[in-house]
Amino acid sequence: MVDDAAGPNPRTDPGDPLNPHEPRSIGPYALISRLGVGGMGTVYLARNTAGRRVAVKVIRPDLAADEEFRRRFRAEVEAARRVAPFCTAEVLDADPNAPAPYLVTEFIDGVRLDEQVDSGPLASSTLTGLAVGVATALTAIHSAGLVHRDLKPSNVMLSLSGPRVIDFGIAQALEGAKAKPTAWGFGSAGWMAPEQVHGRPIGPEADVFAWGILIAYAGTGRHPFGDGSDIDLGMRIVGAAPDLRGLREPLVGLVSAALAKHPDDRPSARELLLRLIAQPPARGGPALGPAIGPAIGQVEELLNRTGEVPRPAPTRVGPVTSAPARRAPWDGAGPAARPAGPPGRA
Template sequence: MSAFLGQGGMGSVYLARSRGGRSVAVKVIRPELAREPSFRSRFAREISAAKAVNGAYTAPVVDADTDCDQPWLATVFVPGPSLWEAVRVGGAFTFDRVCQLGAGLAEALADIHKTGIVHRDLKPQNVLMSADGPRVIDFGIAHVTDLPPLTDPDALLGTPRFMSPEQITGGALSPASDVFSLGLVLAFAASDQGPFGSGSNAQLLYRIVHTEPDVSALPQGLRLLVAACLAKRPDRRPTPAELLDALGTREEPAPPTVPPARRSYTPTVWAPQGRLGTVDFASNAQALLADGLTDALVIEAAGHGT
């Protein structure tokens, strides 16, 4: 039994259950693409590489068939809002919550990179906030380092607001590119804005390549770490392992003590935070189809509840 979630340039996505009762997201490739031997061969090789990604903070591949008439891929379904939705609904995260998020994402990148994969599209829409921590999803434009590219080498793949300088300029991509994107994701989570300002895609792309990030809106304890992730030179950025070490011991500096004014009293007001709501399976298609079901598929997890 399955439920249709949506469709895009590469095929259709369904929510289904395995025979054992596990919820999975199934992507079925379009017939015309399946008839292209080069696509089918590349798809099979990338699926094989993606199956090696099985960390606690990713949504792993559970099954696939690349030899049938319409190749398909099933990944673990992750119920929960995207980071983008969580910030839009609840506002910027606290310092501690950003550190927890960053540690989970750093661990996810370490698991991804050790298999030879560069994600290339790490952004808030591709981070699901599950009950047991963030999950990195949607490897739709991921790059397997030892395979030739499937797409046009001149194509700009990624989401402009969360791309690295070398990704924008067409330079060689390495795991450090994902670290740059991670810095942008953490800045968004901590401030609900980006360190390169707002504007058109062209303006953002120019600033990412040519200007320094403005991290002044971030909590003081995160500024140096995020700025390090956003270094222009890839070899100047920390590795995911170094980020894990830093985030695990990071503490927010205590604010300066200000003596209260005489005879003044400020009551503490408690306001409960609104819940993000229940999971809407139909909205899971938004995360998968935000950029279309892009080519060079490796893996696409499906969770995107509101």
């Protein structure tokens, strides 16, 4: 049954209440709550005219006033619509020409990966499902001619239907606008490839490097290049070997290959996916988890569809003690404990 009121239901709707200065609707979408604020704008939980919950990203006013940003945003939205909805948040609608441009995606109800790992590294079978799911998402994104450019734990949701990659497809629009980059360029410090840190042109290989960091982090509970300042992390990403202690084969070999310093030495997302689904089940549970395993037909369909993945055009960016293993919601051990506070979607 669909609620008549657009206000949030605290028992079922995540996010913060709208403040008096925020809109109550964007286009045909009734806003419910604020899910988060990111570098590009604000993400709202909303309902469409049929009552379905969706996520609406509304672009910042300063970016909306930038014609170069709008031009790139239109192109990126069109490419994002072509991404096959495998382990991603499907793009449902957009209006790049609105006074406040917006992008509408499927709402993924779940726990962010970083929130889950705060409680400890993932269990072996859960980690394998995560590795397969994110590699599947990257294969779909790259096959549409896009590069995610900002793959990090807060952009991976763990839902009852498996891991889902969110917030892809419009980062390149931000790179072309009059926006302020981080110290290392556009992206998130600690989750960039060496070429991104150096401000060199980036392609799908940068996402593969981020996949390697992500899986190492989820499997061990720590960043493979340590902690410290953004500059320290960037220097170690460029020049130091990753710490992969605690990861088991076959993942340690795949992660090590993904973390090669030179982009030409890394496997593609599709190659990662092929090697992952060819592996025997991990000890302690099914290799892909109950929700991922039945979707293997979709994974194979995606692989057949992407036999020749078109290479996205490189984009130049500015310079720039182990806890108990945790199972994710799809992994058959019941719902994961939800950390305090609403899951973010920014």
